[in-house]
């Protein structure tokens with residue numbers, strides 16, 4: 001093969017996992033002349049970026065906001081390279097979320113920052129100064145797309161960051177909870193901390209970046225939802241000539257003289273390649289497939305500190321024979337009568353109403369989803385007794401329907417589909433250890449953003465990781481960039497020109 005005037009050999013790559021990172025690595029590897037095969041444990045692509053069908057409804061398990069949804073984001077071209085947006089409309093919401101309390105007050109986080117400022121002042125003119133501080137800060141993020149930093153070289157990141165370093169430091173240190181304390185109005189003080197998907201302890205920096213992205217129309221929803229989005233990338237990969245094998249679980253990464261040389265599948269077959277890439281779960285890769293032989297202190301500590309509690313890991317989805325097209329698409333509903341699950345009290349329901357995508361439900365009907373943070377340990381223990389596990393799932397669904405019926409009278413009688421996914425469901429589905437998603441190592445911070453966490457492993461050659469565990473950071477765009485940057489790195493290593501077509 002002739003590239004950049006030089007004859008180069010066609011190197012082979014095995015990729016483990018067809019989540020967004022594996023698919024992305026696969027696409028760019030084939031574009032750059034690598035003989036590429038993906039082994040995926042499941043029978044479909046996408047990993048966490050997935051949806052499933054129940055009784056004529058499509059439940060989306062993942063996307064709220066896709067970074068790079070609009071052409072003004074640099075990430076947009078990555079999705080074009082990956083064919084992810086082909087034939088796909090994008091939905092941009094006018095509201096980020098609406099927060100309501102039982103007394104009938106509502107705070108709407110409009111994605112238009114001017115409208116948001118006006119609305120907040122209507123809610124509490126006494127807070128005008130704080131509101132202006134907030135919206136002024138959001139406007140300062142309009143020209144900086146933090147999520148696209150992965151596309152840049154370190155010096156470019158430096159150039160872009162330098163004029164904003166003050167903003168990064170200031171807003172990186174303040175959480176939504178901290179900022180909320182500045183409001184005099186008790187409702188704003190209560191509502192503000194829950195506006196970023198209800199997550200707690202989120203730095204204002206993250207929220208301001210999201211708000212600016214929604215205002216700019218670069219954070220949106222790809223119509224059809226998560227699985228369709230992943231399928232588009234899978235189509236691009238196979239159209240380029242990449243091979244993919246489903247129901248092919250990798251059990252072991254084969255090594256010789258501290259070099260990765262191949263993989264062994266659960267059916268006992270062995271496959272060899274010049275380079276092995278794992279885009280599968282980090283813990284399974286490092287401690288399972290590689291038996292913990294290639295680690296250092298940082299890696300051990302990271303996995304030892306794995307959290308038990310994970311946001312959004314308990315999802316109650318309902319299919320209702322009800323047109324909800326006039327309802328907000330995202331609602332944080334403070335409850336009169338808190339809900340108790342697994343001994344934990346939930347003061348609020350965080351709800352998504354999928355009224356904006358007609359592909360997900362039959363005409364005149366709607367998918368609604370309530371999301372909770374949950375303990376993996378609790379659900380794992382419960383799962384040992386299948387009957388109790390199913391009972392508990394029904395109980396929480398019943399409680400959710402009950403609370404929602406108060407906000408949407410008559411809903412109870414219109415529910416015709418109920419689906420509950422727990423942290424154990426996520427574990428079973430993706431093979432992700434304890435149903436977890438990656439988290440940032442607390443002691444590394446900015447360095448991890450630049451260099452990733454385990455893009456390679458100490459002492460092992462010809463082996464790489466891609467995706468959330470390689471980067472210690474979640475996000476569909478992060479996963480895609482991780483796959484792209486890996487192939488760019490390989491091209492540099494083998495002195496090839498990196499191409500994206």
Ligand SMILES: Cc1cc2nc3c(=O)[nH]c(=O)nc-3n(C[C@H](O)[C@H](O)[C@H](O)COP(=O)(O)OP(=O)(O)OC[C@H]3O[C@@H](n4cnc5c(N)ncnc54)[C@H](O)[C@@H]3O)c2cc1C
Pocket residue numbers: 016017018019020021022039040041042045046047048049061062063064065066067248249250251279280281284312313429430431432437466467468469473474475476477479
């Ligand atoms: C509820 C929820 C909401 C989210 N919302 C958003 C959002 O709005 N926007 C956003 O950008 N991100 C969102 N994310 C995060 C995003 O989905 C993930 O960060 C991203 O999809 C991770 O991709 P990945 O390819 O790194 O890993 P994964 O998706 O985990 O893919 C790993 C793949 O490896 C396969 N695999 C595992 N073990 C093996 C094995 N032994 N052999 C072969 N294959 C194996 C798995 O089956 C899977 O397909 C959300 C995640 C969740 C759970």
